[in-house]
Amino acid sequence: MKLNLKLSFSSLAFLFSINMSLAQSDADVIFVNELHKLALKEGKSYDWLKELCSKAGPRIAGSKEYEKAVEISLAQLKSITNVKTSIQDVQVDYWKRGSSEIVKLFSSNGEVIPLVSLSLGNSISTDSFGITGEVIEVQNFTELEKLGDKVKNKIVFFNRPMDPGSITTFSAYGGAVDQRVFGASKAAALGAIGVVVRSMTTEIDDFAHTGVMQYDPKYNKIPALAISTQSAELLSSEIKNKGAFLYFKNHSEMIGKMNSPNVIGEILGSENPEKVILVGGHLDAWDVAQGAHDDGSGCVQSMDVLYLLQKMGYKPKNTIRCVLFSSEENGLHGGKAYAERAIKDKESHIFSLESDSGGFTPRGFTFDADTSVLKKYFKNVNDHFLPILEGLGYKVSIGGSGADIGPLKPLKGLLAGLKPDSQRYFDFHHTKRDTIDAVHPRELKLGAAAMASLVYLIDKFGIE
């Protein structure tokens, strides 16, 4: 068996200093390398993602499309030897986009220019006539609040870009997304009649990015739409020039509570069946595209972890459970319901790993837990896993894990998130471009291999 390992200097240094027998380590290095080869050659994630994207497509929680996604992924899980499947009922808030969404800019020279737009998730509708108003541009809430009475009866335009200088695009997203989530109520508090928000992307292009927004019950609900970054640049220059008026009309409906279940598949542990190692992603996706990266990728990679370990002939000591969560995009109902049951049943979740950052080349993992718990893990991770993961080019650091597994924190298990390369993610995120064509088979499969490797190492070495 030929190994083609390029170990970094630091990995070499660690390999020489760790407290495990070299033979043991060698066997694990070989195992995870073979696992990567297997994933690239025979991994199921890409084929499964193609099926999910083409047959279920856009699948907001509560929709018929989500039901189809449940059916497809259950069948995919059942195709894996020794996997036991189940579903967990989850009550979600079903928000449904209407057919009519229009934003028009009345420019200073009398032109009427359509802007590229999408209603934000949970936004109310305008009435059938739509609304027209003068537009005020702001970069942040402080600026907005300073305007005070001037906001009354206006349309507020939140135009702070994601910072293009951030090395990871998720930091840039974190620094801008408050406008999308809270902008409407902040503006309504001052008497605004509607808001438009610059789309969450580092690129200047003509795609609108939807995403969740929340109303503060203290204030009037006003409609909220995202506009493409090109539309935002145009609108901003018109405002700076001679001011601008917008007309917009949108239609959507909050249908209300629906059952939209979590999907579960597991391989029972041979030694500690009561101890769970969880891998997961979320099965719901925004209603505008196939949700290939967000988060079809995380779902198929999580299922592939079961497939790959089984195909490698590995018998896990602990139960390896794949959970495909419902309604991450719009309320986190799936993650909350799962954790509620696990906490009530006092289930032991020793480790949970989520993939929800796109199906791009894996770069590493971030670990999260209570500080005391993390210290313990840190020592063990350092001893056993790190040199092997680093040998494969994966970086291990402390950081967030995933929205769906966050509610499991009270169980004191270790939480982690797969960190793929983030550069292209916000080209696709929450837009109609998030389709199977945007996912590279090798990149997706390597993510599944990275996850399966970490699950293998933690299952084998334990974390206590």
Next chain:
Amino acid sequence: MKLNLKLSFSSLAFLFSINMSLAQSDADVIFVNELHKLALKEGKSYDWLKELCSKAGPRIAGSKEYEKAVEISLAQLKSITNVKTSIQDVQVDYWKRGSSEIVKLFSSNGEVIPLVSLSLGNSISTDSFGITGEVIEVQNFTELEKLGDKVKNKIVFFNRPMDPGSITTFSAYGGAVDQRVFGASKAAALGAIGVVVRSMTTEIDDFAHTGVMQYDPKYNKIPALAISTQSAELLSSEIKNKGAFLYFKNHSEMIGKMNSPNVIGEILGSENPEKVILVGGHLDAWDVAQGAHDDGSGCVQSMDVLYLLQKMGYKPKNTIRCVLFSSEENGLHGGKAYAERAIKDKESHIFSLESDSGGFTPRGFTFDADTSVLKKYFKNVNDHFLPILEGLGYKVSIGGSGADIGPLKPLKGLLAGLKPDSQRYFDFHHTKRDTIDAVHPRELKLGAAAMASLVYLIDKFGIE
């Protein structure tokens, strides 16, 4: 100044153990972080690449398009403050593709099926009637040689795929490319009349990949073409079924020696102007596409190193020289001519860094040198640079550097190659798909930032 550094456990460990003052290290961490932000926000590489791709386009060494590329890149270099430009004449072999390239498969059921093909670089033409012959499929030269006399008057089909299980695609390429380079003469030695070679890609698609081939002067020259992997799969199944005949016709011409210069731009060192730190890529590209990844990316990133360091206000101690090499694809004439002059002039090249693996997210660097030299560098790299580079997620390992700077090895300087993510490279390599659309602006710019960071660290700390 807010730093958003995620240090890995190993980096932390190294940071605590290294022999430099923490203040010193902090300043360098801040510098390279600011350099990355600058590259993402104001770096020139993407705009320069757009200009090169649209105005020069396909630019095989010796062509008018190459002349245009020289003109464009000289102007781009001249736009950087304090950069002195020059050109170095290089004699190259100008091979020119003709207009007519056809491969047709006569299937067992009487169909005539066109295959997707491209002549390999340096291939001779068929005569105007083309050739027809029975096809023999082989996976490697051993299999070919065992066939002996059976090869006579046949067309040999080399069909060994790049190994899809390789984690880096370059290893898979290295394991298959002998068929393309040496296949024709190996087959001619046994009396074959032509060869077709499976395209060098891990994907199954319908694009033919050209690339250099070499004739062994001991044998007849026979024509050689690449066919797409889909065509290869089809041809292979026909052969396995009832055997297959191919007709093919191609036209190309070896025009012969032309002057096709290297392009050079440099910032003189403030302390040691006679010591050179080289950054480079190759300006020529195959004649079928814009050469956006191969290697327009490496050229604009190398120029951007000068731009970014200057824009950061950094005054290099040593001369930082950007070299855009001629004719890497077809004979390495640019790299050889450059090294010949440098060796003759006894120029001191303390460090040379090439980018020729595509404009994808940078993952690290591989270092190359004589073993004794490398040991010395290893110690210093370890002390000074590694924690800072690793903090940014870059992996440093021992490996190849780049074809163009390889001939500089006798000068005993340190050589290195930028290692970007390799997963998508062979979707584009040497095909008509290698266009500006295949390059992501942020990925390209991060590569320039990675190179500039390493050049900064080596210039500042030295490597002796």
